Amino acid sequence: MTQLHPILGLELAYWQETVIRVLLGLVALLLLTGGVVYLYLFKFVSFMQSRLGPMEAGPYGSMQLLAEVGKWLQKEDIFTEDSDKFIFGIAPAVVLASTFLMFVVIPAGPNAVVADLGTGIYFVLAMSSLSVIGILMAGWASANKYALMGALRAGGQLIAYELPLVLAVVGVVISAGSLNLQDIVAAQATGEIFGWSGIGNPYILTQIVGFTIFLIAVQAELTQTPFDMPIAESELVAGYQVEYTGIRFLVYFIAEFATAVAFAAIASTLFLGGWQLPTSWGLGTGTMHVVGPMVISLKAILLVGVVFWVRFSLPRFREDQLQKLAWKVLIPLALANIVVTGVAKVVF
Amino acid sequence: MAPKPKVPGIVKGLGITMKTAVNTMFPDGLLKPPSPSKGASTVQYPHEKEEPVARARGVIALKEENCTSCMLCARECPDWCIYIEAHKTLAPPRREGGKPRSVNALERFDIDYSLCMYCGICVEVCPFDALFWSPEYEYAEVRIQDLLHDKDRLDQWMGTVPDFEPLEAGSEVKVKKVPR
Amino acid sequence: MTAVTDREKLAYIAAKAADARVNVELETEGMILNMGPQHPATHGTLRIVARLDGEQVIAAEPIAGYMHRGYEKLTEVRTYPQITALVNRIDWLGSFANEVPFILASEQLMGIEAPLRAQWIRTLLFEMSRVANLILFLGDMGVQLGAVTPAFYAFRDREFVLDQIEAVTGGRFHPNFDRIGGLKDDLPKGWLAETKNVMVKVRRFCDEIEDLFMNGEIFAARTRGIGVIPADVAMQYGMSGANARASGIDWDLRRDAPFGFVYPELDWKVWTHPDGDSFARFWVRLQEVRESTKMIDQICDGVPGGPIMAKVPRIIKVPAGEAYVATENPLGEMGFYIVSKGDLTPFRVKIRSASFNNVSITPWLLRGVYVPDIITILASLYFILGDIDR
Numbered sequence: 028m029t030q031l032h033p034i035l036g037l038e039l040a041y042w043q044e045t046v047i048r049v050l051l052g053l054v055a056l057l058l059l060t061g062g063v064v065y066l067y068l069f070k071f072v073s074f075m076q077s078r079l080g081p082m083e084a085g086p087y088g089s090m091q092l093l094a095e096v097g098k099w100l101q102k103e104d105i106f107t108e109d110s111d112k113f114i115f116g117i118a119p120a121v122v123l124a125s126t127f128l129m130f131v132v133i134p135a136g137p138n139a140v141v142a143d144l145g146t147g148i149y150f151v152l153a154m155s156s157l158s159v160i161g162i163l164m165a166g167w168a169s170a171n172k173y174a175l176m177g178a179l180r181a182g183g184q185l186i187a188y189e190l191p192l193v194l195a196v197v198g199v200v201i202s203a204g205s206l207n208l209q210d211i212v213a214a215q216a217t218g219e220i221f222g223w224s225g226i227g228n229p230y231i232l233t234q235i236v237g238f239t240i241f242l243i244a245v246q247a248e249l250t251q252t253p254f255d256m257p258i259a260e261s262e263l264v265a266g267y268q269v270e271y272t273g274i275r276f277l278v279y280f281i282a283e284f285a286t287a288v289a290f291a292a293i294a295s296t297l298f299l300g301g302w303q304l305p306t307s308w309g310l311g312t313g314t315m316h317v318v319g320p321m322v323i324s325l326k327a328i329l330l331v332g333v334v335f336w337v338r339f340s341l342p343r344f345r346e347d348q349l350q351k352l353a354w355k356v357l358i359p360l361a362l363a364n365i366v367v368t369g370v371a372k373v374v375f
Numbered sequence: 376m377a378p379k380p381k382v383p384g385i386v387k388g389l390g391i392t393m394k395t396a397v398n399t400m401f402p403d404g405l406l407k408p409p410s411p412s413k414g415a416s417t418v419q420y421p422h423e424k425e426e427p428v429a430r431a432r433g434v435i436a437l438k439e440e441n442c443t444s445c446m447l448c449a450r451e452c453p454d455w456c457i458y459i460e461a462h463k464t465l466a467p468p469r470r471e472g473g474k475p476r477s478v479n480a481l482e483r484f485d486i487d488y489s490l491c492m493y494c495g496i497c498v499e500v501c502p503f504d505a506l507f508w509s510p511e512y513e514y515a516e517v518r519i520q521d522l523l524h525d526k527d528r529l530d531q532w533m534g535t536v537p538d539f540e541p542l543e544a545g546s547e548v549k550v551k552k553v554p555r
Numbered sequence: 556m557t558a559v560t561d562r563e564k565l566a567y568i569a570a571k572a573a574d575a576r577v578n579v580e581l582e583t584e585g586m587i588l589n590m591g592p593q594h595p596a597t598h599g600t601l602r603i604v605a606r607l608d609g610e611q612v613i614a615a616e617p618i619a620g621y622m623h624r625g626y627e628k629l630t631e632v633r634t635y636p637q638i639t640a641l642v643n644r645i646d647w648l649g650s651f652a653n654e655v656p657f658i659l660a661s662e663q664l665m666g667i668e669a670p671l672r673a674q675w676i677r678t679l680l681f682e683m684s685r686v687a688n689l690i691l692f693l694g695d696m697g698v699q700l701g702a703v704t705p706a707f708y709a710f711r712d713r714e715f716v717l718d719q720i721e722a723v724t725g726g727r728f729h730p731n732f733d734r735i736g737g738l739k740d741d742l743p744k745g746w747l748a749e750t751k752n753v754m755v756k757v758r759r760f761c762d763e764i765e766d767l768f769m770n771g772e773i774f775a776a777r778t779r780g781i782g783v784i785p786a787d788v789a790m791q792y793g794m795s796g797a798n799a800r801a802s803g804i805d806w807d808l809r810r811d812a813p814f815g816f817v818y819p820e821l822d823w824k825v826w827t828h829p830d831g832d833s834f835a836r837f838w839v840r841l842q843e844v845r846e847s848t849k850m851i852d853q854i855c856d857g858v859p860g861g862p863i864m865a866k867v868p869r870i871i872k873v874p875a876g877e878a879y880v881a882t883e884n885p886l887g888e889m890g891f892y893i894v895s896k897g898d899l900t901p902f903r904v905k906i907r908s909a910s911f912n913n914v915s916i917t918p919w920l921l922r923g924v925y926v927p928d929i930i931t932i933l934a935s936l937y938f939i940l941g942d943i944d945r
Contacts, residue, residue, distance in 0.1 A: 071396065073415075074395070074396040074399040074400050074411060074415075075392045075393070075396040075399075076395070077395055077414075077415055077417070078399075078415050078416065078417045079411055079412060079419065336392065336393065337389065340388055340389050340391075340392040341385060341388060
């Protein structure tokens with residue numbers, strides 16, 4: 028008996044179910060990524076800059092992403108002469124793999140999760156660190172000084188901002204009492220604020236400090252402005268990605284936005300209540316099978332919007348200022364947040 | 376220099392970009408339906424086109440009847456992009472019993488727009504009001520040799536030459552007329 | 556062959572090993588970073604070769620000349636109206652401003668003074684070219700620092716200024732409007748009123764840039780204390796324009812040598828800043844844009860009636876002599892030194908361009924800064940390659 032039995036009425040072997048879950052997970056991630064790219068990268072940023080963005084490819088430019096994908100796919104696969112060909116080739120795959128692995132535990136409904144691991148959030152944070160390896164591989168194997176500088180900056184930055192990311196999450200884990208993401212969602216949906224359960228207990232209210240730190244750390248993990256020193260476009264001309272073209276660059280592009288979606292989905296799971304609406308609203312699990320994915324997609328898209336809004340409005344930090352911000356401001360704040368949360372959990 | 380994030384400065388900046396985005400999406404205010412194509416500051420060329428001003432230097436038009444092949448424009452052009460060939464003919468005398476006048480008959484008057492730098496010296500220097508500016512700008516060609524506009528094409532451009540505009544108060548310059 | 560004792564053998568090996576031993580303080584040679592002629596940050600084809608130690612610059616050298624077009628040689632074989640058309644392209648962002656010192660020097664040699672109306676409108680277009688140029692700087696500084704949005708606002712609002720310039724001269728970027736003895740043409744009807752509307756928009760843009768970009772903490776962190784140029788060093792290197800004023804040097808040719816302009820009739824002030832860092836240079840230019848809009852408003856109200864062109868012969872032959880006129884161009888002090896032998900073409904023209912001197916300070920300035928700061932400093936110095944290389 029598998030978990031899909033109630034929905035499909037079929038008997039599926041474990042491996043068949045895994046295949047279906049993985050495929051659906053991939054499709055969901057890619058669809059969301061595509062939608063986010065169109066909505067934010069093409070349209071929202073254009074409106075912020077008083078222009079319309081791509082309008083020619085498809086109605087209102089909706090097919091622009093497909094056009095871009097097609098363009099990247101048909102480019103020549105170039106390796107520079109001095110580059111380390113094998114590592115150069117698989118570095119994009121490493122980055123993309125870390126993104127897909129992050130997406131494995133994010134629940135989109137009562138059963139809609141690729142693998143409901145007991146150490147949910149811990150697994151996510153561990154997988155997100157893998158992308159650093161991919162970036163360092165890319166920077167070194169490119170045999171290009173700019174790429175190397177970009178990769179080293181990225182390595183330092185990503186490792187520095189892992190800590191605030193993890194520490195901000197610890198507050199949520201203490202409040203929910205579990206590392207499992209489904210449990211965290213359930214705790215928010217069934218929780219109460221001072222006895223009132225009108226909107227459940229989304230952790231954004233009690234963990235606002237953690238939420239802010241998490242968003243800032245996510246911005247840095249995605250190497251988005253104001254933390255985009257590694258791909259500082261006006262200096263290093265795309266940093267570690269500079270020697271990539273064709274399909275491999277496309278993989279980086281997809282990885283960047285897919286990671287944004289993944290992190291936003293995680294943030295909405297941890298802080299905004301995930302796929303659940305408050306149980307006091309009385310929607311049964313049956314409806315949540317359908318409504319759940321839509322709810323979490325909406326919340327994730329909202330948070331990605333915030334990420335892109337900040338990305339296109341602010342200038343970038345210098346590398347040492349960025350590190351100072353992480354080590355001297357964010358980590359102490361996150362630690363203080365953990366202490367306060369722990370004390371409050373015991374007292375209240 | 377540890378930047379302690381004081382909220383106001385950055386947040387105000389975010390507010391400005393959001394305000395611009397909202398103004399672009401809802402140029403008539405939030406209650407009316409969104410119309411970004413009206414709110415944006417750009418026009419969707421080639422579906423919509425902006426009108427250039429009357430004095431815009433788009434293309435040079437030639438009024439052949441006024442040209443006497445004095446060669447001043449060809450001489451003064453910084454790029455030497457005007458090619459003039461003329462021969463002398465005899466025109467009938469002005470009065471009965473007078474000598475036949477020799478006039479220049481224009482054979483060839485080409486402007487090479489691949490060399491032209493749109494400075495306007497030729498138009499300015501012409502003593503006989505034979506050259507005029509027109510704001511037409513959509514004459515890009517696929518082949519470079521098609522950018523050499525000959526006499527007839529330059530004459531066609533005369534149809535697009537706008538009249539000279541009236542001038543600001545206080546000006547003592549006489550507004551000339553374009554010969555049609 | 557003498558027999559080598561064991562002791563000598565050991566001593567020889569020990570000496571070689573001593574050479575091979577790594578020093579405790581790893582002396583790395585330093586990476587040479589070539590910010591080549593094609594680079595998004597160097598406003599054109601400037602090449603900066605920097606020797607880095609990690610992320611810090613040990614030495615840097617700018618190599619200009621990739622855009623040398625031979626202006627000074629060209630002027631020897633071009634007539635004065637042709638030179639006026641060519642000279643637009645030196646500083647292509649504030650292009651009317653390039654024509655003016657050349658025309659003023661020629662007028663000085665010919666002994667002609669432009670009529671009053673022409674002087675007022677010349678000052679007006681001069682200030683408009685300053686506004687157009689500096690608006691682009693305000694947006695471009697954003698791009699160099701990573702904020703892409705200010706650049707779009709800058710281009711959007713600069714279009715209004717360029718539309719006004721086009722309405723008068725016919726060309727957005729290359730007006731070719733100044734003539735020896737006055738201006739080519741007069742203003743079209745309704746232009747002065749429309750220009751005042753445009754200045755309102757420009758002022759609104761300045762406020763937007765201030766709120767969006769300049770008041771942000773990130774901008775302050777990136778520019779305060781970066782690239783400090785003390786006043787005496789600035790004077791030694793011949794810095795001019797807003798760069799010098801940002802170091803506290805109170806020098807503005809519009810106020811101190813307004814030959815041919817109507818600046819003494821206007822009510823305006825010169826902005827200086829004592830710090831001399833990149834923030835000061837940005838701030839001074841922002842205030843200058845605002846001051847220019849106020850000046851343009853005053854000029855629009857005060858243009859007198861009259862002829863637009865003095866009596867000038869058709870074929871311009873400048874009498875023999877030499878003249879040098881420098882004006883306060885948007886980029887700094889630009890001067891034309893004309894040597895004439897009485898021909899149709901000048902004998903020699905020397906162009907003193909502001910950006911050449913402004914960029915000459917980079918070897919001194921870039922020692923010890925971080926790589927991102929190179930970008931900030933170059934952006935704040937604000938040079939145009941056409942102005943450096945001519």
